[in-house]
Amino acid sequence: xxQEQRASFEGAxxxxxxxxxxxxxxxPIGRAPRSECHGNPELAHRAVHVLVHxxxxxxxxxxxxxxxxxxxxxxxxxxxxxxxxxxxYEQAAQRxxxxxxxxxxxxxxxxxxxxxxxxxxWRSPVETEHIRTFQLEHDGPFRLQQEEIDEGRFWTEQQxxxxxxxxxxxPNLEEELRRFGVIDES
Numbered sequence: 001x002x003q004e005q006r007a008s009f010e011g012a013x014x015x016x017x018x019x020x021x022x023x024x025x026x027x028p029i030g031r032a033p034r035s036e037c038h039g040n041p042e043l044a045h046r047a048v049h050v051l052v053h054x055x056x057x058x059x060x061x062x063x064x065x066x067x068x069x070x071x072x073x074x075x076x077x078x079x080x081x082x083x084x085x086x087x088x089y090e091q092a093a094q095r096x097x098x099x100x101x102x103x104x105x106x107x108x109x110x111x112x113x114x115x116x117x118x119x120x121x122w123r124s125p126v127e128t129e130h131i132r133t134f135q136l137e138h139d140g141p142f143r144l145q146q147e148e149i150d151e152g153r154f155w156t157e158q159q160x161x162x163x164x165x166x167x168x169x170x171p172n173l174e175e176e177l178r179r180f181g182v183i184d185e186s
Contacts, residue, residue, distance in 0.1 A: 048134070051135050062077070062151075068148070074167075076173050
């Protein structure tokens with residue numbers, strides 16, 4: 001049965017949220033609960049990331065809630081979330097920006113302000129995500145979603161390079177930073 005609304009948060013996770021399961025080409029083939037998708041890498045699903053930078057080139061990162069099941073308490077992309085069934089990547093990015101950072105694109109130039117950077121498949125021992133990454137220039141201020149984010153701040157590229165590889169950043173963020181040319185391939 002299709003869920004019409006996103007599940008309410010229980011702690012920092014929404015285990016019963018229904019995600020669209022996709023094939024190798026990213027085409028929808030079914031649905032499964034988030035709790036199943038986050039324990040079975042065979043249930044690939046779509047996700048969106050937004051990396052926000054300010055006019056000085058610093059990246060704004062969020063520190064994942066310590067209540068999160070995956071990568072708790074680590075620094076991650078500015079915005080990240082799943083694409084709801086029937087939703088486009090662009091719609092998901094816009095929704096997640098509003099939910100997680102309080103940024104509404106209709107007040108800063110609409111979707112034109114959001115720049116598509118790249119698509120890739122992220123595989124880990126617990127999940128497989130088809131990710132579309134966007135970039136947005138915004139100096140803040142931000143209103144953080146307390147259920148998902150413990151804190152947020154801007155980082156210089158030098159600070160990011162120093163933090164890479166020491167367990168402070170999520171592995172997925174490190175992959176994003178490699179794709180952005182901030183840290184070296186390893």
